[in-house]
Amino acid sequence: MHSVILSGGSGTRLWPISREQSPKQLIAFLNDDSLLQSTVQRLDGIKSNVQLDQTLIVVCNEEHRFTTAEQLRTCGKPYRLMLEPVAKNTAPALTVAALSIVDGNTDGIMVVMPADHTFGDLSRFQEAVRTGAAYAEKGDIVALGVVPVRPDSGYGYIRIGRSLSDDSGTDVRLLDGFVEKPTSEVAKQYVASGKYWWNSGIFIMRASVWLKAIKHYQPEIHAACEAAYASGTTDGDFFRLNCDAFSSSPSDSIDYAVLEKLGQGDSTFVSIVVPVEAGWSDLGSWDAISKIMPKDLADNANSGRGRAMFEGATSTFVHSEGRFVACVGTHDLVVVETPDAVLVADASSVQNVKAVVGRMRDEASALAISHRKVHRPWGHYDSIDKGERFQVKRIVVKPGAQLSLQMHHHRAEHWIVVRGTALVTRGEEQLILSENESVYIPLGTTHRLENPGRMPLEIIEVQSGSYLGEDDIVRFEDTYGRH
Template sequence: MQATVPALAGTAVRRRSPMPVVQPVILAGGAGTRLWPLSREQYPKQLLNLIAEDTLLEATANRLAGVAALAGREPGAEAPQIVVCGEEHRFLIADMMKRVGRPARILSEPCGRNTAPALTVAAMHAIAAAGDSADAVLVVTPADHSVADVGAFRLAIGKAIQHADGGAIVTLGVKPVAPETGFGYIRAARRAHRGAYTLERFVEKPHLELAKHYVASGEFWWNSGIFVVRASVWLKAVGQLQPEMYRQCLAAYQAGEPGANGGDVLNIGKEAFHACPSDSIDYAVMEKLETLPDIAGMLVPMDAGWSDVGSWAAIWDIASKDAAGNAARGRVLFDGATSCLAHSEGRLIACVGVQDVVVVETADAVLVVDKSHVQDVKNIVQRIRSEHGHEVVNHRKVRRPWGCYDSIDHGDRFQVKRIVVEPGASLSLQMHYHRAEHWVVVRGTARVTCGETISILSENQSTYIPIGTLHRLENPGKTPLEIIEVQSGAYLGEDDIVRFEDNYGRK
């Protein structure tokens, strides 16, 4: 994969082909702090199966499949999906896309810069990959939303593609059914043209009284965050409205390097992307479109049971409920409870005689919140972060490219982990300055490098890794390797790792 320079944004938009390819783009950044304690920085809500067996990302990839046919394209006119994500999530996302059988090009961001830069590098990549057509119609959607009626979603996308073909930037609007203060709003002209309305203005999340006015007026739509636009049109708009953002995104894209294992991963250049202004699609471009007379903004209505899955109340809204209005996931019992949501990751939750309460249990945290205060969960997350609590960053069980580990117990100078290494996978060749490690194999076969010695360990065998010794753990077998690791030393933080070789490009 090479980072080819796209056409300059300031030049006139040209179409070498009357039917540019359709390019699905999934924006998979973000932390989803309002869905703590399930959503964490290293495992945000788009990677969770909050509603069904599929994760939100997998469901998004599935409903985007085949969108080229919605606008009369041949099946070959649809490019592999582009997923823009943080570098810490790229391996998990690659695995999920493979699991649902969706070919993907993953653009790995070295830091979060909001949605406008993410879409800009995706547009550059789409043009670089488009070949002879030299353009692409981008169907852009967040990875962390829910859509109940996929058929209605696809019909709206088909209409939006037709307007984007003509050079418009199209957004999908949802007719509001309640005065939501957690959504942005869009005002659009009353007269429809070929199933679309002319955009008038974008409005940020309003206070309750203003939201009531918007709903009563009939002139406003919820902002779904879904956009359809030709890549060349988007780059032209960014180049004119946000020239510094365009310049830094172009430099970051040109400096991009393929992932360590090759394949369809591009690591965006760090220095330029760090210098890029951080802004949303709405702020950077959509709210300023009226200053660009040659680029129209359009709104296509979408009535598809859309939710941004932005809070625990939103989860309750779309979940299946019992006769008392209670929704449950995992080991949950209700007795005299009404309109509650309980989510258990392992332990039994019993809700007795309560109303409008959300209870979420994980291995290391429990949340109890009134449904009317779910937007305030982010305040708790900020407090935990200010106290340097690890519960904001990771779950107790942490996924890695080679498998996962679960922190079972810890004390002043020790920590116990259960480590699972997938078949054929290996940890980095590494050493620690402050801790020694004891490994006991409880399942499978381990190949262990310890200094100059390489040994094979079977079940019930163990080894010792002294402080400062170069070492590596590998699974040469065809079944998962499981070990119990006991760390001991003065400092046991995850940052006490010096990597010398790594199959996954981590430094």
């Protein structure tokens, strides 16, 4: 049994916390672990007749490779990180994961998990996985269906068929079809009928069975992924799929590409649904996060790191990243605060946050792409202030890490060390700087910043010049393979 984690989502409905360069699966919404790290640990300790392979298979977008790899390393498990050069939805992602399993004439059962879900009861989740694995071992394609606890128009639904005999007493069903997110009224009808379960997006099947199914129903996806995997390359911690081949694949989801066809009377492959009642949420919107947060007596909640105060407020949700938020007389409101953006939305309209992000992208706004604080493989930087012809950043470099050897055409830089020790390359010279010492990097000068010490290096950088964009970098050498 293999843990296959699909970590390629963008999470636009969770803006302004989730952004293009820092999507929701890499963010710690609920505790100290990110959603990805929680997913990694979801099968820990599972007791099953099928042995769990300890090497994780994680598929993610190439743009998120360094942060994803760093988070996986902190989990202390071996992993194979497969990089998508472009986003093609979940069906191609699962196909390349399956190819990596059967490579070398092996096979295995894949437990396919999106990286942005949460479960309140892991033991009951693992019980459903054990049941599903037993069916998958026989060659069935298994979907986990969440028995709905309320009508919800934010989820897709699975229409369940006749019950199958199961010695465990689990109400396993044939899969009869998939239904897109319904209206609120239709969702009420679905739940009342007892014939529809929420689609969790979690699937269990043999790698070889998936490859046969995707080749049968979507031969173009299979051919493109097979070519992308066969001509892919290993680069340190990463497996890079061939860009041209993978880009030629149609974009489609697991549901649409294969499983929806299984639910339309096609008996080529057997598809079943195993129920899971374990406090599931896909955390696709602020409404979903609000639902699982502890509430006060007036149904108010604060999920962030900052403090919130409610005065005469009811059913108000706040996520503050630092600043104090006071809500007075509010009702059915969502407030999300970050250092550079604030979201205020009616709780019934949080699904429309995606449209706002789309408008920002049309305007080429950086607020849709990155936070003020940006993570890099060597550490991070925080853009503290910016004005005409200047920008101030707080830069933190990990012990032993170094930035690329680089040069700027349009800006000069001043560096002031506030903590730690810096090794600075400036042209042909090298300088060691301690706390309260500084250096000037003239425009057009080749330079590099390194941390030779055992504690984080913190500097304040003041940029000045006619253009201060991040793309004004010419890299000559880079430890991390960036161009």
